[in-house]
Amino acid sequence: DPETSIWDADAFRTALKDSKHIVAIAGAGLSAASGIPTYHDGGGLWRTLDATALASPEAFKDNPSLVWQFYHYRRNKALEAKPNPAHEVVAKMSVPQCLKKVAPNAQSFHLITQNIDRLSVDALRTLVQSLSTGPTKPTVYKDSILEMHGRLFDVQCTQCEYRAEDRSSPLTPALGAADGDLRTYQDAGTKAIHIPEEQLPRCPKCGALARPGVVWFGERPLHLDEINSIMYKADMCLVIGTSSQVRPASTYAYRVRRRGGKVALFNMDPSEKDVAGADFVFKGPCEALLPAVLP
Numbered sequence: 001d002p003e004t005s006i007w008d009a010d011a012f013r014t015a016l017k018d019s020k021h022i023v024a025i026a027g028a029g030l031s032a033a034s035g036i037p038t039y040h041d042g043g044g045l046w047r048t049l050d051a052t053a054l055a056s057p058e059a060f061k062d063n064p065s066l067v068w069q070f071y072h073y074r075r076n077k078a079l080e081a082k083p084n085p086a087h088e089v090v091a092k093m094s095v096p097q098c099l100k101k102v103a104p105n106a107q108s109f110h111l112i113t114q115n116i117d118r119l120s121v122d123a124l125r126t127l128v129q130s131l132s133t134g135p136t137k138p139t140v141y142k143d144s145i146l147e148m149h150g151r152l153f154d155v156q157c158t159q160c161e162y163r164a165e166d167r168s169s170p171l172t173p174a175l176g177a178a179d180g181d182l183r184t185y186q187d188a189g190t191k192a193i194h195i196p197e198e199q200l201p202r203c204p205k206c207g208a209l210a211r212p213g214v215v216w217f218g219e220r221p222l223h224l225d226e227i228n229s230i231m232y233k234a235d236m237c238l239v240i241g242t243s244s245q246v247r248p249a250s251t252y253a254y255r256v257r258r259r260g261g262k263v264a265l266f267n268m269d270p271s272e273k274d275v276a277g278a279d280f281v282f283k284g285p286c287e288a289l290l291p292a293v294l295p
């Protein structure tokens with residue numbers, strides 16, 4: 001109801017002015033307006049595809065060819081994507097000179113994103129570049145973006161420590177030749193082309209099979225120690241475009257609130273549980289809400 005939102009916007013801005021350690025937890029809804037599909041909601045990837053059949057260590061072990069073709073398809077889609085206005089508002093929070101305008105007492109800001117598309121990093125880089133031509137040279141809070149589910153463009157060795165970003169496409173000629181669409185992965189058993197392991201991405205260091213540098217179900221998310229200490233200090237938590245179904249990210253807002261911090265929710269279709277756990281609720285597309293609430 002729009003009236004509630006307007007009231008919440010003033011109250012939220014007032015609360016933000018008192019906040020010292022601000023954190024944003026982001027999910028797929030943040031990138032939805034950039035054309036990256038979400039996972040668990042109405043338009044989600046896992047509505048048509050079986051997550052455990054494609055985004056699990058077991059699936060990769062069983063059929064690395066299929067899993068690599070699925071990620072090849074998604075890498076190509078993500079390569080075309082650009083940050084949207086929600087990424088731009090969040091990027092400003094990483095820059096003290098911008099954040100101080102809405103949160104004069106702020107001492108830290110962190111974005112903990114579950115997204116693997118790098119769009120928040122791209123938005124921050126663009127912002128810093130544009131501010132660099134201005135009177136005050138911009139600084140950025142240290143390690144302000146934590147990509148806890150990894151990065152779609154990272155290639156990671158299955159045997160050694162090697163991990164690096166590689167935005168080239170196709171990663172191997174065989175992946176280019178097999179180029180499928182979403183239906184291919186859905187009917188994996190029947191339609192998918194089998195690529196021999198030798199023709200899939202390999203580690204440039206040790207030659208072993210490489211994998212996408214993302215965090216699959218059952219794997220340990222990245223930066224957990226740092227995230228835990230951030231969550232321990234945070235007194236303001238923005239929850240943006242996540243269905244809060246996947247642990248451990250789904251627990252963070254509750255942890256902030258339990259210690260007396262505030263929670264602001266930005267979601268197109270928030271669950272009852274998330275609304276109950278929030279101090280401020282902004283229901284709608286975050287790419288419109290965030291610029292309206294934090295101009």
Ligand code: BJW
Binds near residue numbers: 026028044055248284
């Ligand atoms: C908008 C909008 C707009 C739309 N504006 N809003 C039983 C068995 C095995 C495991 C478990 C189990 N029970 C629990 C677990 C743990 C498991 C888990 O939580 N599973 C649940 C599903 C039950 N979690 C894990 O396994 C995690 N690891 C772990 O717990 O390790 C434990 C450990 C700790 C320490 C040491 C060792 C181990 C790992 C989770 C990895 C998740 N990976 C994925 C795939 C990444 C790679 C890829 O993309 O292929 O990450 S799954 C997928 O879900 C992806 C996302 O980051 C993640 C979260 O989804 P998200 O972002 O919330 O998206 P949606 O679609 O759910 O929601 C979008 C929201 O936006 C909706 O609310 C919309 O309304 C909204 N929206 N448009 C605003 N424009």
Ligand code: ZN
Binds near residue numbers: 160
């Ligand atoms: Zn290696």
